[in-house]
Amino acid sequence: GALMLTVYTILGAGDRNLGGTLTLGVLALALFAGFTVRQARAARPLLRLRLFRSRTLTSANGVQILMIAGMYGFQYIGALYLQRVLGYSELLTGTAFLPAPVAIGVLMLSLSARTVARFGPYRVLLAGLTLITAGLALLGRAPVDGSYAVDVLPALLLLSAGFAAAMPAVTGLAMSGARPEDAGLASGLFNTTQVVGGSLGLAVLTTLAASRTEKLTGAGEQLVAATADGYRLAFTVAAVVAATALTSAAVLLRPGRNSSTPGAEAESGTRAVHEAFN
Numbered sequence: 001g002a003l004m005l006t007v008y009t010i011l012g013a014g015d016r017n018l019g020g021t022l023t024l025g026v027l028a029l030a031l032f033a034g035f036t037v038r039q040a041r042a043a044r045p046l047l048r049l050r051l052f053r054s055r056t057l058t059s060a061n062g063v064q065i066l067m068i069a070g071m072y073g074f075q076y077i078g079a080l081y082l083q084r085v086l087g088y089s090e091l092l093t094g095t096a097f098l099p100a101p102v103a104i105g106v107l108m109l110s111l112s113a114r115t116v117a118r119f120g121p122y123r124v125l126l127a128g129l130t131l132i133t134a135g136l137a138l139l140g141r142a143p144v145d146g147s148y149a150v151d152v153l154p155a156l157l158l159l160s161a162g163f164a165a166a167m168p169a170v171t172g173l174a175m176s177g178a179r180p181e182d183a184g185l186a187s188g189l190f191n192t193t194q195v196v197g198g199s200l201g202l203a204v205l206t207t208l209a210a211s212r213t214e215k216l217t218g219a220g221e222q223l224v225a226a227t228a229d230g231y232r233l234a235f236t237v238a239a240v241v242a243a244t245a246l247t248s249a250a251v252l253l254r255p256g257r258n259s260s261t262p263g264a265e266a267e268s269g270t271r272a273v274h275e276a277f278n
Contacts, residue, residue, distance in 0.1 A: 002031035003196060010203040014211050048185060057177030057186060059252035061193045064170050066245035067129065068194050069201025070136055070238040074159060076202055077209060077234050081142060082152070085228045096148055100160045107164035121169040121176075122255050128166025129246035135159035136239035144228045173253055201241065209234040 009024040039045040052058050075097075082088040082096055116124050135158030142151050171190065178186035213230035217223055 002028050002035060003199065005031065007199050007203045010200070010207055013207060014214075047189065048182070051178065051182055051185060051189065054177035056253065057174050057189075059248070060170050060174035060177065061190060063125075063129075063245050063249045063253065064174070064190065065193050065197035065200075066241050066248065067132065067166060067170070068197035069204075070132060070242040070245070071159065071163060072198035072202045073205035073234060073238040074136060074139065077205060077231050077238075078139065078152070078156075081139075081228070081231045082148075085142075085144060085224060085231065086146060086148070096152065097156070099153065100156050103157060103160035104164045107161060108168065112164055112168045115165065116169055116172065120255070121172045122249075122253055124165050125169035125173065125249055125253065126246065128162045128164070128169060129242060129249060131158050131162030132166065133162075133239055133242040133246055135162060136235055136242050140232055140236035140239055142228065142232060142235065144225050170249075201238070205234040205238055208237055 005024060005028040009021060009028060012024075013021050036049070039047050039049055079093050079097070082093045083090070088096065112124075135155040138155040138158065139152075146152070174190050175183065175186055209230035211230075212233045213223075213226045216226035216229055221229075
């Protein structure tokens, strides 16, 4: 309920007054707080709060929220850019996105596990987030008269390679921070944060894009140009979010920072990635 109300509050922020938005925001925070108190006191909690004592697990989940927020924005707004700005049909838009899942699948099956084993999840995660940030930044300049081969495909390939590298690495790091008896709960939490990051990121980015477009069309700018400008703003913000994920990962997940034995959790993360692929 708290998450749904948060998304609803963000999406409708432009259509209601400040007081209404703040009221809904306070209600969402109250629900979050109520859930936390309940889990702290319950004899058999749904989410054991001691799980968050692991800085590695908590930091990895936070990084994933930011990473997924940017990626979900790309998938949704990228499709809208192709259709509403470049004039692609639904079928052509789907075909245009096809290189992304193909590249992700090939890279994950052929290179991800071996790359993590050689360089460690921390370095692979930073490399992947760098590629994601670069891909989103590239989309932040997508013009009204852009072309797929020049303005979309290069960013698509950067994002695919970045996701294929970052996702297994951050998964391994998150799972390395959980006790064996908490592995199932940690996995469920990690999957949940993906949905949280995607929902909140998409709500924020689409709201920003729509508000920018509405403002420009109200000022007399042509609809297609205003729409493209709104999408560029959303992509730019998504790139900033991805860059924040990169900075957070570099600082919070550095080997040795969250473990009494330097590199212990990073090595555990490498094993977790191998187990996932096996």
